């Protein structure tokens with residue numbers, strides 16, 4: 617059986633960039649469909665800042681945008697950095713924007729009632745796939761177990777396993793719940809629009825023109841695993857885009873849909889996986905105590921919960937997880953252990969009762 621230092625399951629943007637970061641080792645990326653096929657293949661891959669109060673979340677997103685644009689440039693990917701004008705959605709938002717103005721940390725200019733950020737960029741997932749080369753195998757993972765190393769489908773062996781499977785899961789980790797959020801977006805090269813397309817826009821949706829193709833995205837629908845690409849949502853998007861620039865004609869040539877993977881607190885989820893049976897020895901965690909040390913499953917990691925901004929979040933997360941694995945650098949708010957603490961407080965008692973009942 618062939619043995620790898622790292623096997624990463626899931627060839628979306630999170631898994632691809634993780635495999636790239638660990639390229640100096642004997643690393644293999646696995647996906648059942650191919651590289652950047654699911655949510656990552658559907659993404660508009662707009663890299664737009666977030667406008668809001670200067671919270672930890674906004675800070676994480678916006679520093680991530682800068683890091684991502686620099687990263688894509690450094691590997692020769694066109695970032696189409698034309699700048700983005702972020703506009704208030706409604707009257708309430710106009711009032712909020714007045715407060716946000718003092719909170720924004722990225723360079724911006726006031727424009728047409730909104731904020732213009734020069735950093736606003738867009739990458740093309742197919743160019744990312746082409747330029748970021750990693751060792752890849754197309755395979756659906758159906759069976760995983762641990763001996764000395766991890767065994768995958770009785771076919772491959774890995775010293776370390778990294779789960780990057782988006783909204784799907786291959787190993788049940790009770791404290792990590794990833795919610796699927798459906799989205800679709802549309803494209804056309806056959807359109808007529810009256811407006812300045814030298815820059816990108818974001819209001820109730822994102823709008824941008826690249827190489828003669830007008831891209832509009834995206835919709836958001838929670839808890840809708842039965843959702844599929846549909847014209848109704850596509851027309852809704854055209855209506856929303858019309859609130860930004862006047863669209864006289866738009867022949868829908870392509871609808872792309874997929875399920876984003878979101879954590880319960882919207883921050884990505886990365887790090888080592890905790891052995892939940894540690895609750896048996898550390899029952900006080902259930903009462904809210906945070907242990908000094910955690911009991912981790914040997915050689916098992918996660919990189920998930922990229923939300924609606926996978927093309928920037930994954931750049932930051934893959935680097936952070938690499939530094940964590942190799943140098944034990946702290947993951948801060950991104951560490952999946954925050955979800956373990958919450959889960960233990962909420963469901964720990966029940967888990968302990970079930971374990972005791974089993975004897």
Ligand SMILES: Cc1cc2nc3c(=O)[nH]c(=O)nc-3n(C[C@H](O)[C@H](O)[C@H](O)COP(=O)(O)OP(=O)(O)OC[C@H]3O[C@@H](n4cnc5c(N)ncnc54)[C@H](O)[C@@H]3O)c2cc1C
Pocket residue numbers: 625626627628629630631646647648649650652653654655656657658659660661662663755756757758780781782783784785786798799800801833834835872873874875876877919920921922923924925926927928929
């Ligand atoms: C319509 C739409 C528009 C979007 N627009 C933007 C945008 O403008 N900017 C932005 O930054 N983000 C955008 N996003 C979000 C972005 O696409 C996601 O955050 C990102 O793709 C998530 O990447 P991922 O690697 O976590 O998941 P995915 O891309 O879903 O990858 C997970 C992979 O795991 C594989 N997998 C799962 N189970 C198995 C198994 N058992 N065996 C083998 N392989 C398995 C799947 O085949 C899949 O390829 C958009 C998303 C959608 C749907």
